[in-house]
Amino acid sequence: MPRKPFQLLALIVLSVMITACGSDSVTMYEPGVYKGKQDAAASEEAAENRSGELRSRAERGFADR
């Protein structure tokens, strides 16, 4: 007897979950692909922009003056 309501519940939950896949707030997993927030500072351009400053910082900070 208790099996039936349980199955019903499971069905409802499952259908809600499947519906949720269409929602924007859920990230669909794809192996090997980063789907997190984009980090503007990770781009080639951002890295290029800071590289000069970071080089001189390293020379200033680590060379035995």
Added chain:
Amino acid sequence: MARMKFLCDAERCIECQACVTACKNEHEVPWGVNRRRVIVMNDGKPGEKAVSVACMHCTDAPCAAVCPVDCFYTTADGIVLHDKDLCIGCGYCFYACPFGAPQYPQQSAFGVRGKMDKCTFCAGGPEEVHSQAELTKYGTNRVEEGKLPLCAEMCSTKALLAGDGDIVADIYRKRIMTRGGRPQTWGWQAAYGQDA
């Protein structure tokens, strides 16, 4: 393109823990979470050596390879970062990491792991640069200010070096020449491969 790297000069490291507290200071990492720690070998015996260890920002990062939700990404200058909103705190990266870098803050009772936390090379994370969200989740973003990780910048003997791999290697090479000794680039091969 620059390639950011850490290098710890074992001949200079005196195990003073400045790197550890500098990190705590900069990012206000809570008690029990250590993004960086100092490891001693042969403690108290001749041959005693210490090195400072954190995430080495590997070229082919094993943590990223095993992550079931692929929350890792690498910046164009080689800094390995991750998105805490994606992270599920499973702990696989900890088992994959040759350096034991990933940390899991305890988040509630029953020993449930929190989201993984690790060294960011002081480069924040996937949030708006210098935003409160970035500060809270990942700590400050020094790299965007043209500064290098504070642990290295404050190292008491300049044993811990950080920055563009070419410059770091260059500074280190000069030291080796003066010393006339063999290089002791602890962890470099594991992190950056054979030709590092």
Added chain:
Amino acid sequence: MKLMKKTAAGAAQPTRGLLAKAIGRRTFLQGSGLAVGGLAAASMLPTSMVKKAHAARKIDRDAEITTAKSICTHCSVGCGVIAEIQDGVWVGQEPNFDSPINLGAHCAKGAALRNHGHSTRRVRYPMKLVDGRWERLSWEQAVEEIGDKLLSIREESGPDSVWFAGSSKANNEGAYLQRKFAAFWGSNNCDHQARICHSTTVAGVANTWGYGAQTNSYNDINNSKCIIMCGSNAAEAHPVAMQMILRSKENGAKLVVLDPRFTRTAAHADTYVRFRSGTDVALMWGILYHVFENEWEDKEYIRQRVYGMDKIREEVAKWTPDEVERVTGVPEDGIYAVAKTMAENRPGTFIWCMGGTQHTIGNNYVRAYNCLQLALGNIGKEGGGANIFRGHDNVQGATDVGPNPDNLPGYYPIAEAGWKHWCRVWDVDYDWLAARFDQDEYDDGQGGKVKPMNSGGITVSRWIDGVLEDKENIAQRDNLRAVMMWGHAPNSQTRQPEMKRAMEMLDMLVVIDPYPTVTAVLHDRKDNTYLLPAATQFEQAGSCTASNRSLQWREKVIDPLFEHKTDAEIAYRFAKKLGFADEMFKNITVTDNMPEPESILREINRGTWSIGYTGQSPERLKAHMRNQADFDVVSLKARGGELDGETYCLPWPCYGTPELKHPGTHVLYDTSKHVMEGGGNFRANFGTERDGETLLAEDSWSKGAEIEGGYPAFDSDILKQLGWWDELTSEEKREADGKSWTTDLSGGIQRVVMKHGCHPFGNAKARAIVWNFPDSVPLHREPLYTPRYDLVEDFPTYEDRKIFYRLPTRWESIQARDYSREFPLIHTSGRLVEYEGGGEETRSNPWLAELKQDMFVEINPADANDAGVRDGSMVWLEGPEGGRIRIKAMVTERVGRGTVFSPFHFGGHFQGEDLLSKYPSEASPYVRGESTNTATTYGYDSVTMMQETKTTLCRVVPA
């Protein structure tokens, strides 16, 4: 509670792979600490801190962030700090790459400084014990109550019944006011950390060659060919100094470490020699034996610049390699290797710290080191020197101008002449000041009588005996009845069980400190106990003197937190209550109860001619801090810029007035430079002749000196004889006539003398023998508690003395008993890198406290097995005077068989009991533990009253 334990333990990370191989002190203590200490600590943290991934501070990137330059407050290296401030909050800390001293570097403590800016573990407002509980009161009420009590005690028992501990952590200005405060109160009963830090060094080196300070600098070690470190663990105590030491080593210098313990410093040495704690004199004579045997000594240097080396030679001859091995345990080849290394690699520098000072014959150790360096001709040379690394950030400055019981600022004597000099500087009437003191006369310990104004006060190492000793035996009117701990941790002093008793006997106990300190909790007092919140040095401006004698200027980073007040303001408020503020602050600008640091420094400048603290005006110091990048790292000399040619932060002596622009002295006694370029020679301070032999230098003088040879110190008469008198201006003449180079307030004598290339303090030889000390030739004497009782007959200690610094002091009556069977292990103590001093401040900093959560004892595996002790288990360490501490055992070969080591920074536990409940709520440190000094013993240096903490006995039993 079970639940909590599980989660706390869960925070510990297992170490894997490469990391798993490393079992160090930290892994050992951290792993266990998280299970035990970590639980306690975590439960004390605000819950928000445990839960959040980051306790996020707010930084508004659009609003202005200002920066301030300060100096780290945790050791004497003097690391520059850059603080970032937003809206009055200290939000960031940046490396100061420009500072020529640290080049941006810090140790664990320096890198964690920002916590001082928002610590919640501090005493927040004045408090007092009411029936055993801490209650809040206002500053006004506190000063009123304490002041009334002080006045009534003074009425009943005289001014000497109050004892002040000043602080080596105060700025020069604060420390100077602490000394002036005691003087105007009418007593010499004040002291500070230097007593138990380097007092034997100061007395030893000052009496050997002139000044009681490090002769060279951390930076100058880059010029050394050989670096000897004896009783110094710089890797933990002065980590940033290791930057220079390791750089020098990379450039070819030989690094030799002599220490009973294989320290983290020793791990970097080319040569390490382990010897028995307490036998340094024998070790030095052992090295010198080979130097003389092989004629490695610098004969010409000795002829020109050293007096009494032949007497040393006679003593050294007794120390054959066999005898040295018998006493120190070091075989001949080890010692020969050290001697040869030193001889073949000159100039060599000799570094020592507490391991060489905290002994009953500490002054002998120091002078033995000096003799070795003098024999090799290493003093007064770049790359050579006695590089004495001092402890606290301003312990050098507080020694120079601060609260010392036996001298006045600038080392002026407490004899009448010294007081008269300072009364002129202070612009107060000498008779008025003298009347503030007790007028009776007491035993001076040498068969005479002396007034308290002219007798050395009770020292910080002995204040407890000033309370506990019978009144009849003390050379002052009454026992100590009130004690003010003004920036001093009590757990750094030996004999804690007796201290507890002394604290309980006092009429009043006052703590003035940012943190409660162990003084708040050690005793079972119920009332008349006060906690007054003092500001840290980041909450005020002022100068502080690094070990290398450079006076760096600290800018104020933030306003004092909560109700904290600066040392200067506290001095002013109490002076006002006690009725001498008008005289004491006569020439000092005071705004809103706060004396201005600049005007205090100018007063110091006006009086300290004897040590050249006169040229360092606040303006000059600030200019140096602005131009840090211009200074060379090795020579500390500015290259170009507005300060071209000056030495970084004008290391004293910086003679003459600020206008004279003396560049400061990088290397003391260096004859290769002109005196106006920081050159010099040994000081003429002990007469010109002894036993028919000259004490003045022969055929040696500083570059450009017009007197080519030795000469005495200058005064107006000598200037007249030399025909230099008329070079003084008429104004200078009026002041200088009848005065000497130390008492002429115009600076004219110094100006003219230096114009002629001469050194104001004369040109003499260094004294290898100090005839005014108990052992004129440094002798080995066994410690009072020695493991080698068989040697006591050959090397006995001193006779007891009836009066020494006002107190009866024992040596032989303690050594009379053999404790070595019941207490077979040598107990020695020292520093950890994470903590400083008594440790309250650093143990209240979570970034540091997390790293070292348990008090422990290092014990050799063999001794551990003998005692049935396992690694990580709890043990009782018991001292021969009954004190015992319950701590964790760390089994390690770092200590040799027969020696155990424990760190001295812990407090808050007492003989097995956690004193947490006695702290004011929320002001307890995160980490507490037994004080090593609960188990340490009696024993004091025969010249300075330095306490013995490096060689005593103990036994270790499982707990």
